[in-house]
Amino acid sequence: MTRKQRRLYFVLLGMLALGTATALVLTAINDTLVYFYTPADIQAKHIGPDRRLRVGGLVEQGSVVKMGETVRFTVTDLTATLPVTYTGVLPDLFREGQGVVAEGRLDGKGMFLASEVLAKHDEKYMPKEVSEALKKSGRWQEEEGQAKK
Template identity: 70%
Template sequence: MNRKQRRLYFVLLGLLALGAAATLVLTAISDSLVYFYTPSDLVSKQQPEGRRMRIGGLVQEHSVIRDGERVAFVVTDLRHSLPVRYAGVLPDLFREGQGVVVEGRLGADGTFQASEVLAKHDEKYMPKDVADALKKSGQWKPPAPAN
């Protein structure tokens, strides 16, 4: 084996190792991505069952049902609604009619099993993703001006 052939083998081996490393990194990144959807997005696009995602919208009025630490409520973008179940302590700012983002998995029965619930910070704040989705759906109501 001459010098040119050895050099070619080393370059090919290096490219193979680089390709394997890139594949591992991309696989790890795609496994940790959590996509954001609105209830309307879930209706229009078929999402794989059991995939981790975030759902954003408003907590529908008169939909919160508490049973100890278990809570069931409905997230809506004012076009479509999605039932959510959560076991745990809700944030202090969680209430009906307010913006919320829930993270978890969509079950086979169409109910979203939340592992985390994120509520807004004050009466003027709404998560950017939720506000953008409401604007896109034409249901955006800008916050009332402060007095």
């Protein structure tokens, strides 16, 4: 093998190694990403039960049912709803009609199994997608930044 052939061989081998490393990094990043969806997004897209995701919206009025440490409630974006089950201690700010973001997985039957629930932290916070849905439905109050009751 000549010097030129050996150099070409090492350059090609280096490019192959770089391509493999890039593919592995991109796969690892994709596995750790957690995407945000609204209930309407989940109904429109077919998301498998193995996919970890975040769901945001408002806790529907009259939907909270507590059974010991397990809580069932419905998240709505005023277009669609999604039933959620969570086992654990809820945040102090969690209540009906307030903004919430739940992280977890779908169970394949339409129930969202939350492993973490985050409540809104002040009067002005609301996920962008939820505020847009409120504005479209006419239930948004601009001066307060809250949904009409």
